[in-house]
Structures are given as C-alpha cells and as structure tokens.
Amino acid sequence: MTSLRTDGLTKAFGGVRAVDGATVELLDGRINGLIGPNGSGKTTFFNIVTGMIRPDAGRVLYRDRDITRQPPHRIAHAGIGRTFQLCRVFPRLTVLENMLVAVRRTGLRELLAGLRDRGEVERARHWLRRMGIEHLEDAEARDLSYGQQKLLELAAVLMAEPDLVLLDEPAGGVNPALIDRITGLVRDLNAEGRTFLVVEHNMDMVMGMCDHVIVFDRGAPIAEGPPSVVREDPRVLEAYLGV
Incomplete structure (x- = not known):
C-alpha cells in the first residue's frame, strides 16, 4: 500500500535539474x-514534498490527495511532518516552549506569558520523556x-501527530550512542503505526x-527495494x- 506518491516531479535551478521526472512510491x-x-x-525532493519549494512539473499525492502546491502548514495539517538537515529549534525559547510553539493555538506572546493549554503541556512532556530529555524542559534550546x-526537533514534529515523518539526515553530527537511540525511536514509532x-x-x-530503500542519482530514482537487494544493485x- 502506498502512503505518498510522486509522479514526474521536476525542479530546475537555472539550467540544472535538481529533481528530474522523479516518480516515487513510499x-x-x-x-x-x-x-x-x-x-x-534528495533534499530538493524533501522540500517539494513538504511545500518548501514548488515543482516545475509533476504531482505529489498523499493518500491519493493532490498536495502538490499547497503551503507547508497545510501539508503539515494533512499529516506530514519533517526534520531538517541543519537542526531547527528556537534557541532562546525553553525546551517546553519549543514544543508548544509547534502546535500553538494562541500567539507567541500569550505562550510566553504563561497561557498554556494543559493538555498540550502534558502531550509535550510525554514526547520529551520518549526522547529522554524531559529533565531539560526549562532549559533554553x-x-x-x-x-x-x-x-x-523530532519531539516537536511529533506534537502534531503526523502519520508520515520525513527525517533529513537524523544521524548527521551526532555520536554513535545517539544514532542508536534515534534508530530505536524510529523503529518504535514505526511499530506504533507511523x-x-x-x-x-x-x-x-x-x-x-529501513524496510525499503530508494536510490537517487541526478534527480531521479535509479533503484529501489529491500536493503539486501539495493546494496548489490550495479x-x-x-x-x-563509485564502484
């Protein structure tokens, strides 16, 4: 069963096609x-799927609904969350405030003044516990x-309860112990239905x-399948x- 599908997705910057007719099924x-x-x-593909940039051609379908040119907030509301290659947090807000900003229904001024929804606070603390950083909720990011x-950043993404989560280089710049923790978290969250x-x-x-691996080269997929098959593909x- 397909969660997200792209048909002929294309995006050029100047004379270079960063994504070139990419048809992908997750x-x-x-x-x-x-x-x-x-x-x-890869990252251009992510940015198109999440509405950060618009494609020149092609479509993005999420659960058979065309979301190709919708803005990022509507795509997020549809059930797609993402992290970024360079981690994005609000550095001067506390950890808990970062969590609440992700789903705030009131303005930032009200949030900082202490007007917080009790249910959202409890949900934020739940995800912080899942990440193992609940003891840092009052620390500035x-x-x-x-x-x-x-x-x-991952906890804040999960505050919106997305069905599909896009992770852009989750292991980048972190130590092996944290890579193992992130891997375990992804597996657990996947087992819960994401x-x-x-x-x-x-x-x-x-x-x-990963259960299924897609390989990009020059803006389009060249191979896909289980890891054991992809790793042997010429x-x-x-x-x-480079072999």
Whole structure:
C-alpha cells in the first residue's frame, strides 16, 4: 500500500535539474530510506514534498490527495511532518516552549506569558520523556547539545501527530550512542503505526533500519527495494559507492 506518491516531479535551478521526472512510491507503515550521492536531489525532493519549494512539473499525492502546491502548514495539517538537515529549534525559547510553539493555538506572546493549554503541556512532556530529555524542559534550546537539539526537533514534529515523518539526515553530527537511540525511536514509532522516509548518508544506519530503500542519482530514482537487494544493485554501486 502506498502512503505518498510522486509522479514526474521536476525542479530546475537555472539550467540544472535538481529533481528530474522523479516518480516515487513510499510503502505505507514502513521505514523508507532515500539515499544517493551529494547533489542527487534528495533534499530538493524533501522540500517539494513538504511545500518548501514548488515543482516545475509533476504531482505529489498523499493518500491519493493532490498536495502538490499547497503551503507547508497545510501539508503539515494533512499529516506530514519533517526534520531538517541543519537542526531547527528556537534557541532562546525553553525546551517546553519549543514544543508548544509547534502546535500553538494562541500567539507567541500569550505562550510566553504563561497561557498554556494543559493538555498540550502534558502531550509535550510525554514526547520529551520518549526522547529522554524531559529533565531539560526549562532549559533554553541554545544550551542543549546538538544531539539533544535533534531530539527536541523530532519531539516537536511529533506534537502534531503526523502519520508520515520525513527525517533529513537524523544521524548527521551526532555520536554513535545517539544514532542508536534515534534508530530505536524510529523503529518504535514505526511499530506504533507511523510511516517514515529517511534521507541519510550513514549507510549502516539505512541498511539496518529501513524496510525499503530508494536510490537517487541526478534527480531521479535509479533503484529501489529491500536493503539486501539495493546494496548489490550495479547501478547503486556505480552511482553511490563509485564502484
């Protein structure tokens, strides 16, 4: 069963096609991986799917609904969440405030004045406990380590209860112990019903965690399938591993 599908997705910057006619299907309820060499179009693909940039051609379908040119907030409300390659948090807000801003129904001024929905506070604390950073709720985000900020960003994304979560290099810049924790969290969340698409350069993480792997080269998929099949594909060895 397909969760998200793109048909002929294309985006050019100047004369360069960053994404070139990409047709992709994500398996619903699975951990999907997206790999490829630098410049192969992975992050541009993410940005199109989540409404950060508009494609020149093609469509994005989420559960058979066309979301191609909808703004990011509507795509988020449809059930798609994402993290970024460079972690995005509000550095001068506390950890708890970062969580509440992600789903705030009142203005930031009201939030900072202490007007908080009790249910949302409890939900925020639930996700902070899941990440193992509940003891940091009163710390300013800028005082967290980079790895802790990564966990905070993921927790904030989960505040919106997305069905599909896109992770852009979750292992980037973090230590092996945290990579193991993130891998465990993704597996647990997937077992609870969430679908994932993970862009990652850490091949051991991708091959060990993902059920289905899609390989991009020059803006389009060149191979896909279970990790055991993809890792032996000659096209992947040539494009990604340089063999």
